[in-house]
Amino acid sequence: MKQVDCNVIKDLLPSYCDKVTSNVTNNLVEEHLSTCKDCSSVLKDMTKQIDIEINQNQSEQIDYLRKYKKNKIITIIFAIILTIIIILATFISLYIFAKKAEFFVDVVDLSISLSQKDNINGKENLLFEISDKNYKYDLKYYRYEILEDTQSESIYFRIVGKYSFGDTARNYFSMQISEKTNHIYIEDTKGNKKEIWNKDTGLQVKDSSHTHSTTTNY
Numbered sequence: 001m002k003q004v005d006c007n008v009i010k011d012l013l014p015s016y017c018d019k020v021t022s023n024v025t026n027n028l029v030e031e032h033l034s035t036c037k038d039c040s041s042v043l044k045d046m047t048k049q050i051d052i053e054i055n056q057n058q059s060e061q062i063d064y065l066r067k068y069k070k071n072k073i074i075t076i077i078f079a080i081i082l083t084i085i086i087i088l089a090t091f092i093s094l095y096i097f098a099k100k101a102e103f104f105v106d107v108v109d110l111s112i113s114l115s116q117k118d119n120i121n122g123k124e125n126l127l128f129e130i131s132d133k134n135y136k137y138d139l140k141y142y143r144y145e146i147l148e149d150t151q152s153e154s155i156y157f158r159i160v161g162k163y164s165f166g167d168t169a170r171n172y173f174s175m176q177i178s179e180k181t182n183h184i185y186i187e188d189t190k191g192n193k194k195e196i197w198n199k200d201t202g203l204q205v206k207d208s209s210h211t212h213s214t215t216t217n218y
Contacts (some may be wrong), residue, residue, distance in 0.1 A: 103161035139160030
């Protein structure tokens with residue numbers, strides 16, 4: 001067989017290395033390489049270069065995957081932290097709202113009793129225990145007075161609910177009765193009211209107090 005020119009073989013070597021040549025071409029190249037040291041050396045160098053490129057590509061891929069994994073972990077951690085911050089901010093906002101918010105409590109749902117009665121310097125002081133029968137709210141009150149005339153007045157305690165975080169506490173509201181006081185009412189925010197004391201008939205709710213008199217000198 002006629003010896004193939006080296007330049008032809010060298011042109012075929014890249015395709016031969018990539019294994020895209022036919023069997024006939026492979027036989028031709030291999031037969032030439034078996035007798036040509038120069039082309040064999042070229043193939044060897046070409047194979048080394050291919051191995052270097054493969055290793056370099058693999059290294060780049062590994063570096064890319066590491067960076068991708070690292071960035072993904074950072075993104076996940078950031079998302080978790082952001083979610084926690086949002087949840088905490090929401091919880092704190094709801095907690096502040098619940099602490100400040102005032103809710104309607106019907107006077108019918110109130111349990112009222114006199115807890116203590118004192119007499120200080122001739123003035124009667126009453127301490128009422130008031131709680132929500134449904135055990136849903138702690139209570140807060142606003143006091144205001146209505147003057148019926150110059151000699152008499154009615155005292156109103158307007159009750160609102162404050163959200164209870166746990167068991168509702170007992171609520172104690174104290175008031176001092178003057179000579180011109182003729183009525184004391186508990187009232188809800190819808191205007192429903194319940195009389196708990198009046199001047200003519202006295203206490204209108206259960207008396208669980210141990211009445212005692214205290215004298216204070218000023």
